[in-house]
Amino acid sequence: MDLIHAIALAIIEGLTEFLPVSSTGHMIIYSSLAGIAGNEFTKLYTVDVQFGCILSVLVLYHRRFLTDTRTGDVPLPDWVMRLPQRFQRLADFYVKILIAFLPAAVIGFLLNDFIDSLLEDVRVVAISLLLGGIVLVFIDRIANRQTKDRDVTAPDALKIGFFQCIAMIPGVSRSAATIIGGMFQGLTRTQAAEFSFFLAVPTMAAASGYKLLKTYKLLQPADYQTLLIGNAIAFVVGLLAIRGFVGFLTRYGFKVFGYYRIALGLLLLGLVAAGVKLDVL
Numbered sequence: 001m002d003l004i005h006a007i008a009l010a011i012i013e014g015l016t017e018f019l020p021v022s023s024t025g026h027m028i029i030y031s032s033l034a035g036i037a038g039n040e041f042t043k044l045y046t047v048d049v050q051f052g053c054i055l056s057v058l059v060l061y062h063r064r065f066l067t068d069t070r071t072g073d074v075p076l077p078d079w080v081m082r083l084p085q086r087f088q089r090l091a092d093f094y095v096k097i098l099i100a101f102l103p104a105a106v107i108g109f110l111l112n113d114f115i116d117s118l119l120e121d122v123r124v125v126a127i128s129l130l131l132g133g134i135v136l137v138f139i140d141r142i143a144n145r146q147t148k149d150r151d152v153t154a155p156d157a158l159k160i161g162f163f164q165c166i167a168m169i170p171g172v173s174r175s176a177a178t179i180i181g182g183m184f185q186g187l188t189r190t191q192a193a194e195f196s197f198f199l200a201v202p203t204m205a206a207a208s209g210y211k212l213l214k215t216y217k218l219l220q221p222a223d224y225q226t227l228l229i230g231n232a233i234a235f236v237v238g239l240l241a242i243r244g245f246v247g248f249l250t251r252y253g254f255k256v257f258g259y260y261r262i263a264l265g266l267l268l269l270g271l272v273a274a275g276v277k278l279d280v281l
Contacts, residue, residue, distance in 0.1 A: 001042050003226060005034055010049050010230035014237025017053045017204075018197060019245055020136060020176030020257050025125050025264060032278040040215055041223055047211040048227055050204040052234030057197045059235075060242055064093070064198070074099075074154045099154055100161035100178075100195075101202045107165050108207075115168050122278045126268035128171030133261030135180060136254040143183035149191050156185040160195065164203065171265075174203065176257075189249050197242060 001009075012030055016023040027046055036042060058065060072092030081088060108115070163181025167174040175196050182192025248256075271278060 001036050001039075001045065001226075003229070005031075005036050006045065006226045006230050007233055008034070009036075009046060010052070010233035011237050013046070013049045013230075014053060014056075014234040015241050017050065017234075017238060018057075018175050018200070018242050020132070020173050020179055020254065021261055021264070022125070022129055022132070022171050022173040022176070024173075025129050025171050025268065028122060028125060028278055029264075029268065032276070040218055044211055044215045044219075045227065045230060048208045049230045049234050050208045052231035052236075053238040054201050054204050054208075055231075055235050056238030056242060057201055060239055061194070061197065064194075066090075073151065096152060096154060096157040097198055097202060100157040100164065100199050101206075103158070103161040104164045104168070104203055105206065108168060111168065115170075122268060122272055124169065125171035126265045126272065128169050128265075129261045129268065130265030132172055132176050133258045133263075133265060136176065136258030136261060139180055139183060139258075140189075140253045140255075143180070149188055150186070152182075152185075152187065152191070152195055156182070156187070157195075159185055160199065164199065173261075174200065176261075179254075189253065190246055193246055193249055 008030060009027060012026050013023055016026045030036075031042070031046075067086065067090070072089050074092050074095045076088060076091055076095070083091075160178055160181040163177045163184075164174060165177075166172050167177040175193075178196040178199055179189075179192045182195050183189065185192075187195065268278070
């Protein structure tokens with residue numbers, strides 16, 4: 001994979017990771033049409049370029065990760081309760097993120113081989129895009145959408161975590177699954193989206209770190225340079241995508257993303273039916 005393709009994939013990752021449109025589907029289309037070889041480094045790169053997106057969340061929401069001021073509802077150990085209130089609230093915030101992360105961590109570990117087998121069939125990605133798009137078209141009607149923010153509770157976090165597990169099916173979109181899960185718990189569009197961003201940090205860090213740990217011995221010095229450039233680009237594009245997405249979501253909702261997913265899913269199915277070879281990543 002040359003540097004031009006690496007930059008293009010980083011831009012795609014930064015744009016689509018936090019939008020409910022499936023970064024996997026977009027990368028499959030680009031890599032197939034561009035003729036990018038599906039070697040070990042390409043597979044590593046498409047996962048580890050997520051580090052840049054993780055950093056964009058941490059930078060954009062650094063106050064939430066360092067000085068969270070929301071009311072807590074999770075029972076905390078006595079030694080935590082003896083800390084200043086600010087740290088108690090931070091502990092409550094991180095515990096909820098951990099609660100939401102655990103279902104995907106456990107199920108992902110147990111079903112890793114099965115999930116990889118699903119990724120081998122582009123039709124799974126296409127159908128997931130199509131069905132997820134239909135849900136997004138109607139999500140504002142079928143979910144209990146609040147007009148005011150409320151605190152995310154521990155049960156909310158756990159349920160959103162199980163929704164995230166649906167995204168293990170390629171093409172579903174982690175962002176779409178967790179945002180839909182949040183809205184079904186009665187969160188506002190913006191609050192559901194932001195919790196999805198927060199949950200992305202441990203989820204994507206675990207996936208990226210595990211992939212890097214498995215393959216780092218195969219990397220050449222030039223590969224590290226490509227990864228660094230790609231993550232820098234994904235970071236910048238991710239920042240812009242998050243800011244634009246939250247503003248767009250507040251004003252217009254999910255319909256546009258739903259129609260886009262439906263069109264993309266139909267495009268993939270059409271390409272498969274036409275005999276176009278689409279390589280998975």
